[in-house]
Amino acid sequence: MKNHAATVAEWWRTVSLYTDQTGANISRTVLIAGEYSDRKYSQGSELSRLTVQQVIANSVKSAPFPVEHKNGVYLILTSEDVRMQDFCRAVCGFHYFTFPSMVGYTLPYAWVGNSGRQCPEVCAYPFAVPAYMKGGGMGAVEAPNGDVGVDGMISVIGHELAELSSNPLVNAWYAGEDPTAPTEIGDLCEGLYGTGGGGGYMGQVMRDGKGRTYNMNGRRGRKFLVQWIWNPLIKACSGPNALD
Template sequence: MAFLFLLLLLLSISASSLSSLLAASPSFQTLQTNTHFFNPKLPPNSLSSSKKFEGSSDFVNLRYHMGPVLSSSPINIYLIWYGKWSVSQKLLIKDFLLSISPSHPRRAPPSPSVSQWWQTVSLYTDQTGANVSRNVVIAGEHSDIHHSHGTDLTRLSIQNVIATAVRSAPFPVDHRNGMFLVLTSQDVTMQDFCRAVCGFHYFTFPSMVGYTLPYAWVGHSGKQCPEQCAYPFAVPAYMAGGGPSALSPPNKDVALDGMISVIGHELAEVASNPLVNAWYAGEDPTAPTEIGDLCEGLYGTGGGGGYIGQVMRDGEGRTFNVNGRNRRKFLLQWLWSPVLKACAGPNALD
């Protein structure tokens, strides 16, 4: 559920054959500029206990617990901008969200694309066999620029933020298709933010919001902890000299590009486990290991053992693995495929 900073705790289980690490880098062409594949090595992983496993079904017991998935189409996202956000920041995030839905072939971004990345999420079904919807729309927005509940939030008080937005917008009671996405600005602190989470998802309580709907929260890490929540576009100071430098973000914004990867992680888990009773591994629903958690740190073929995997770098040195609308590029972590029983992404080379 939570996008924990466990990128440094990657296990030495490769997501694909290590021979791909030794292969010559193939060329790749997008509509924007020449690109090429490369496989940046991250600093050595620390040996520590972790509930995260990657690349092998031998260690994963992802099960369906009979709850709903977001199968009604489209998935209506109700965006809550908490704090001050610039127009350009909002446009970047909304371009990512709107890139999830398939486009008309003539307007579709080049492959690999965000909508192809979401195809892995759409493989998950409920007990009726209905798949997670492939269509996502922004159904409403609310801006809380004056921090109506302060700048120091908790996991519980985030529901007060949602309740205020529901009363102010007002957002409809959208039980079939709706979910809230709360994004907090860089001056807002959150319980466990940076220390343990970069984002999380849950569902609203009727006693606080008036009804039950899934929601996700993601924080802006620009001033507080980019080396944790915008990794690998920022790296901790103690790594200096011990490995490669931070990767160049695809949209030239370390914090926002890192944040988008977290948003993708959380949305995938909301869609496949909206009420925390659908798809997850482990026996504790209060601390489930979900389809994003299983693939933290993996962005391409050859990932694992300290590698993020084969990704792409354009002529300006910016790193990405999927294309979006309006000629955007993004770096999104892979997700666990219920068909392949492994982490998967549209930029896979094998």
């Protein structure tokens, strides 16, 4: 299957369909405004949901790292040797907002970890599969960039950025009755990557000449496999590689 029109930008257009209370849409443009590297592991290699906020606090104190209250979101990525509270057991990523008492500001943020050494069969699926699936059913597929841990992170990053943008302070868009345990626009489509997906089947995706699996194209020839998200107009999961 080939679909050269399936792009990361087209995937994000679905996110931009969501609006705030004033009716303004989420921006179609996402820019990296700054980066901060905590190479010395200031909070150690075992993090909690509180200590990760201290990492953010350190970053906003390091000029010229920008602090943007209105249009900015903060993404924390950790390497494969860093352990996070509930990682692999309950989460592959999460989003929340910082506490002014810790960071000095209320800033929406998301965390995503590299599961390559810890639980690729959980957080880098379908590039790795649980042992019980190896005897039958769908086997692991080839990661589009050749790195199971990082390729797995990319889909989780998309998931969390979409939810962070549509529900930044955990009081905006979600499904279900409980705002403390919301089902958000990524949760509704987890495991779906193409048309016909569901019930453990990822859906129809693409493969390149080396057998690597992807469903959208990035810049400079990059390819990615990123889960679909909930489309508020058609009230169904959708992605740029949809066949219908």
